Amino acid sequence: MRARFGIVAAILAAIATPAAAAEKASVGALAFVSSAPIFIAKEKGYFERQGLDVEVKFFQAAQPIAVAVASGDVDFGITGLTGGFFNLAAKGALKMVAAQSREEPGFNFVGYLVTPKAYEAGFKTVKDYPGKTVGITTVGSTFHYNIGMLADKYGFKLSDVSLKPLQTVPNMVAAMKGGQVDSILLPANQALGLERDGAGKIIGWVHEHTPWQLGALFTSTSNTTAKRSTVQKFVDAYVMACADYAAAFHDRDASGKRVFGPKADALIPILQKYVKPEPNADQVKASVSFIDPQGRLMVRDLYNQVAWYKAQGMVDASADAKTMMDLGFLKQHLDLPN
């Protein structure tokens, strides 16, 4: 009897430990091209090399990812930054540790799209926004912030723009096609598609007017203390993937036009495997945003974002941007405030 137990235990042990047990970690992401470094790090084995067994959990919207990280259901999250994110972070639950996409001059990401009718009627530049109706997803979304930045930069009142929360991007597109809004903001791939179909005119790109840090990799505050080495390993793998991504997708020719070489072609199948609905190579090329090659956050910009949301009353007045990030996992970040 005792002997048989010993055999079973030995077999179980052999199954359970194929190699030096990989540490499990999970990351919540959207099935978008902007989550690319996660997909690359996983497919190229960067996580594995750090001794991490990373599971990618897909979400339908950005908000639940932040909630899932705050509640400990997933270890990491990677999304765009919204008022909701900052409110959760302000309660001390979340810490940004590395950068995701940013609006970088020369790299088309989100564009301002107006209806042909509004365009004909003289809505030709972003300075014409006052008095217009604009479809956004939700209050406190990145689209909302983009218009807010325009208002600050060009000195018009945000309240002069009628913002219509429509919940989803398909609703926004429908409202624009139906002429119920004058303008919407859309990622390049969709914006170019609508312009090609004659459903809208692109009057500019966000990076031309207001470059900013669009998204971040974040984890829970408790992870940054209790599992600091795990976070470090994750960030290290993530940054390696960022470097690959930048090398593949950031090339531009002498005229400033983006070009895609063999490195891009090598990464595109990885993105196609994860992104839903599966894009073709051209769609990937139209969608790849700028991601800092070293994963560095534009810190001062994050402070500005929190200040803006606070000024709008969308983020609690007691919120402090400083407490929402842990900058210790990278050697350096960008544009640190004094």
Added chain:
Amino acid sequence: MQLIARAVGHRYGALEVLAGIDIEVREGETLALIGPSGCGKSTLLGILGGMIEASAGSVELRGVPPAGCLNPLTYVFQDFALLPWRSVADNVALGLEHHAIGRRERKERIEAVLALTGLGDFADAYPRQLSGGMRQRVGIARAIAVRPAVLLMDEPLSALDAQTRELLQEELTAIWARERTTTVYVTHNLTEALHLADRVAVLSRRPGRLKQILEVPIPREERASPAHAPMLAQLHAALWDQIRVEAAAADREVADAG
């Protein structure tokens, strides 16, 4: 007024419920209609008042309507049929509302019939606040307020308890003594019929035919007197003999059908 039915027959689909009824209700009399369950008494009453369309035969009114008659053929219902959202006075008013009488006369008539039926103090009460007996008093008041030519009463006391029934029988006797309204009175209660009616018409089991019409040869006011008890008992026995055969047969039919 007289109410005359000729060769009245009725069927519900294939089911024949009344056949060849010839009946004359005389001016000022109370005619009781009795018969076994399901013999079509209530159907006949409905036909007499124009609420059910006869399959055969005809019904006519003859004579001069009483003064102030607003609704010649007026019913009193077994289930009272009072509007629960109207007060006693307003329930009585219903029958007066769509006729050319002045506000003042309407008020006077209501007060008069309420006094006659002992409802004077309950004019503003709602039906739910009244006992069954009081409710049927409202039904009777509503009917006599329109000064009907013929009063059609469909088992008016059968939903009441025995004591209330006796009381109301006495009151009906008193009212009839005053108003002399021609009345057809459907009941399954032989004692009630003998107590209230001038004549008792007996219907056979389904399809109902007129079997017999029996005169009650005692003035109505005297029927409570013990002196007439033997005679009433005799009449009761005679009626029961008629009905019993029919009722037993009808009961078996129902049982067979079930």
Added chain:
Amino acid sequence: MPAEKQPVPFRGAGFDPTPRRFASWIAFAGILLAWQAASSTGLLPELFMPSPDAVLSALARMSASGELWLHLGTSIRRIVLGFLLGAFAGLLLGLAMGIFSMARAVGLPIVSALFPIPKIALLPLLILWFGIGETSKVATIALGVFFPTAVAAKTAVDGVARNLIRMAQSFGTPASAIVWKIVLPGALPGILGGLRIAASIALILVTAAEMIGAEYGVGALVLGAGNLMQTDKLVAGVVLLSLMGLAVSFGIGLLERRLLRWR
């Protein structure tokens, strides 16, 4: 039996609901106190559920800034307008279906087929037809109110005792007066019951209607607060919705007591 004395015990206690006037208030206060205590001691982290005093202060802040009244006023206008439109049309159709055989034959299958469709599913269509302005929001509420009102009115008319109608006919009451004096008052309890349900549906739908293109309104407040993870504002909005529900329930109760005194 031996000549022993056996007392007869009382066995008929219980199963006899009697009104307890203050029990509900005490229970409500108890829950609030427990909630506040759990929040204050940190047992219930602010991250997951705001404390009652945070909710109260959110309400106070919004009230002071006027935001609260803007949200409330906007929603109440939409609810009242949508409710009146839907209830009026529903009553007309329901009564017609109850009274006229033709209206019933045509209307009933259509109403039965459309009633169970969640009106929220129709929102995109309503937006295509009526745009993202007030019309589509009022239409969503009106549509949600229309069907239960129509069905309740039809059922209520069906439930009016036939003997009362026959009685009125036997007194020579004209058909139109029978509708006014017998059918409508007889159907009133059922109709009011239907309106009570319809009013709750209107409250539920205002949140859905305000999902699309609404800057103000209690529904927009709740959704916006949810998007911004402002849980104190979110719970404050939910409190407003439930207060509106209580107010509607109270109002209909008042109407019932007034119109149905005879019951």
